[in-house]
Amino acid sequence: MLLSTAIPPSRVVRRRCLSEVIVDNVDADVLLVIDVQNDFCAGGSLEVPGGDDVVPLINEIAQDFRHVVLTQDWHPPRHLSFASSHKGSEAFSQIDLPYGPQTLWPDHCVQNRPGAALHKGLNVPHTELIIRKGFRREIDSYSAFFENDHKTPTGLAGYFKERGFKKVYLAGLAFDYCVRYSAEDAKSLGFETLVIENACKAIDFNGSAEATRKLFRYRGIDLI
Numbered sequence: 001m002l003l004s005t006a007i008p009p010s011r012v013v014r015r016r017c018l019s020e021v022i023v024d025n026v027d028a029d030v031l032l033v034i035d036v037q038n039d040f041c042a043g044g045s046l047e048v049p050g051g052d053d054v055v056p057l058i059n060e061i062a063q064d065f066r067h068v069v070l071t072q073d074w075h076p077p078r079h080l081s082f083a084s085s086h087k088g089s090e091a092f093s094q095i096d097l098p099y100g101p102q103t104l105w106p107d108h109c110v111q112n113r114p115g116a117a118l119h120k121g122l123n124v125p126h127t128e129l130i131i132r133k134g135f136r137r138e139i140d141s142y143s144a145f146f147e148n149d150h151k152t153p154t155g156l157a158g159y160f161k162e163r164g165f166k167k168v169y170l171a172g173l174a175f176d177y178c179v180r181y182s183a184e185d186a187k188s189l190g191f192e193t194l195v196i197e198n199a200c201k202a203i204d205f206n207g208s209a210e211a212t213r214k215l216f217r218y219r220g221i222d223l224i
């Protein structure tokens with residue numbers, strides 16, 4: 001059930017949904033859904049185990065939010081994060097780029113290709129913004145706010161601030177990469193930051209899921 005439009009904007013009936021999320025100030029809250037795209041779901045080139053499972057949960061949770069923003073990983077062909085762009089390099093190995101270490105990935109989320117499309121089951125018609133990231137060939141962007149040099153902004157922080165959002169709830173793929181870096185940046189930018197863990201799935205590469213949980217505890221990012 002969608003929130004009633006009769007509810008005044010700054011107050012909403014506290015209501016639990018599948019994730020036990022309680023939304024109590026809809027105008028200052030935003031749900032940020034990270035990279036629910038075909039290449040990260042079943043059959044995709046960089047499949048996150050169980051990635052599809054987040055789709056119905058996100059559809060349900062989104063109904064509790066007046067404001068929803070989606071991200072879309074959006075790489076040009078031969079992006080520098082692709083192993084195929086580095087002769088002799090294997091996917092999931094690491095290289096050093098001018099901005100620091102970079103994991104190399106299989107080709108994924110190439111602009112305008114089916115793998116880059118949002119999952120067809122994602123049903124959040126009231127999404128207000130879809131922000132694309134990773135479109136510069138020379139730099140990757142895990143976070144929805146800054147590219148991997150941690151300096152180049154995507155513009156999302158300005159958008160959130162101008163819209164008056166104070167509390168950012170995150171869900172999506174992958175928990176231990178793009179959700180993690182987006183949550184860290186949201187916290188650093190001064191937003192109250194909460195990650196809805198059961199609406200995320202992890203790649204869990206070398207213990208990265210547990211490392212992410214520990215980091216969130218250390219950083220004061222709430223896992224709900």
Ligand SMILES: [Zn+2]
Nearest residue numbers: 073075109134
């Ligand atoms: Zn990517």
